[in-house]
Amino acid sequence: MLKILKSGLQTSVQDLGRVGFQKYGVIASGVMDPFAHRIANLLTGNDERLATLEITLVGPTIQFTEDAVIALCGGDLSPQLDDNDIKMWRMLPIKKGSTLTFGEPRIGARCYLAVAGGIDVTELMGSRSTYLRAGIGGFQGRALAKGDEVPIGEMDLLQTKALHQNTENEFDWLIPPVRYYEEPIIRMIKGKQFDLFDEDSKRQIFSEAYTVSASSDRMGYRLEGARLSLENSTELISEAVAFGSVQVPADGNPIVLLADRQTTGGYPKIGQIAFVDLPLIAQAKQGQPIRFKEISLLEAQRRLIEQEQYIRQVKAAIQLKQEEWT
């Protein structure tokens, strides 16, 4: 069990989201940074689909009431175990009674805590993700609070063996941490309505820096910068949106739709962030500048496939390591 001693800003149970229910208007939710979440799970020997804790900016204080194997991936929120700095992007065996704390957010906004066995809350519509606005899924439909006791699933045999490994140097080579930049360049595919925008807007979206505004959350980031406008204002018929859709309402400030996005929307979409670059936007903090760069659909899909191959390699390498321990 994970005992929450202090709550932090916003820590919620998330997995890869509620797939297959968007046709009923159900918000997908799930992790903001799927790559960090998946790698964290794999490092502990979990299936990548198990739930992790998504920890936002100011982390909680968590006490382990049992021995555990964990991994922390994503934004660097200065994690410490019993007051000692610990490394991210690697497997860590934890002794019962240890306390995990977080400090200053160094880079990135969200850190994923995977625990061998997974965060074991009840599935709702095939997912353990929390949808905060409707108060459903995850741990009682809400962010974790002081006093919560969050259940962990059973470890398998290989995971139990990891508890007794000296991992001091063992995994250093394994996962090179993802670099989240202070001014990320985020690759974007032109959207369906790209050509409806005027010439200035079509140029500015790829040439100007945009700032992540204060009204940004898991639903979407509102960006501030050069305002974008349509050549001729038109009313569009609402249609599906996706994780990373960049839509532009009448005020001209683009909105990037993220994990808790609505299923459909009627604003023109100037672009769509490439799947492989979703972590860059998810890890951007309020006030941080970002830039967009064009990528073709073909290239974006090529990168996506490459990333999936990489994740499969990581998975295979970890399995090999685990089997060496037997």
Next chain:
Amino acid sequence: MNTLFSPLGDQAIVIELGNEINDQTEQQVRKVAALLESRQPEWMVEFIPAFVTVAVFYNPCLAKYDDVKMELKELLTQLTEDLPFESRTIEIPVCYGGELGPDLEFVAQHNKLTAREVIDIHTSGNYSVHMIGFAPGFPFIGGMSEKIAAPRRDSPRLRIPERTVGIAGMQTGVYPIETPGGWQLIGRTPIRLFLPENDIPSLLRAGDKIIFKEISKEEYHAWEDDLNAENS
């Protein structure tokens, strides 16, 4: 019009079956949705039907954009003339006005009607569900009389309770979950539109006919008490 295909990022394709909202296009959308539901191509992750489009999400490791487009084109040649299912009629009981519908008077004044007249018009409409989207179980409902149309509020309310019935412009709708919003609130229904514990978590589906039926405050509270008893 011809069916158009366009990418929605690197993991989805949008099938556009028309360029205006009408019965024929909506039927096409429902047929395509039913076909996808029954065929479940292996590369498909899920799909989202809307007014005139169906967005199909796919796994690019199994099929890239051009392959998906080709397969969908082929699939669409198999659409049949028959509608995949009968249209249902769902009755939604509503308690109008008072604290459950604080803007009923505004809607009446705006249209130079009495509150009674607004209720009579709202309960006699010929409504159908165009699509489910935006929020869990939220129906986009067509068919409201323009006699009770009302503009959105200048400043949206931060919290609109779940199951509230509202009017925005020419549209009427029911909020399935508590949300912020700018609709004029005319009443509330004791029945839930979002059913997260069900296999199909939305009470309504595209194509349903809707009847709004007026109930008294006492009936509303009796119904709501049952609902609470069920949940506890």
